[in-house]
Amino acid sequence: MAEKRPKRPTDEEMKAKALDRWNNEGGAIAQVREAKMANEERDRVNAERRKLMMESDWNPGYTPERSPPVDRQVANSLDYAAYQLGQINRKLDKLIEAIQGFAAKA
Numbered sequence: 001m002a003e004k005r006p007k008r009p010t011d012e013e014m015k016a017k018a019l020d021r022w023n024n025e026g027g028a029i030a031q032v033r034e035a036k037m038a039n040e041e042r043d044r045v046n047a048e049r050r051k052l053m054m055e056s057d058w059n060p061g062y063t064p065e066r067s068p069p070v071d072r073q074v075a076n077s078l079d080y081a082a083y084q085l086g087q088i089n090r091k092l093d094k095l096i097e098a099i100q101g102f103a104a105k106a
Contacts, residue, residue, distance in 0.1 A: 054083040 058080055062073065 054080060 058077075060073065060076060062068070067073070068076075
């Protein structure tokens with residue numbers, strides 16, 4: 001009697017199995033979620049680094065050997081100045097509110 005060979009899976013069956021494996025591993029949703037989390041983490045770290053840089057004394061840390069283009073240096077300086085002016089403005093607003101509150105009580 002002739003040996004029966006196992007039937008080769010059809011293209012449709014192979015696609016279905018691959019799709020099942022994909023879904024069991026989390027599929028595209030898991031990959032998108034991981035990429036989104038990585039982007040959020042990167043954004044959070046960049047925001048913390050930027051805040052730390054803005055709150056410290058101005059020190060661009062440029063050396064003649066490793067210096068960004070002049071337009072980037074100017075942009076960094078302007079960002080720092082704008083941040084510091086914003087901080088001064090917020091503190092003055094609090095001071096004005098305190099003075100007005102004190103004047104209203106007197």
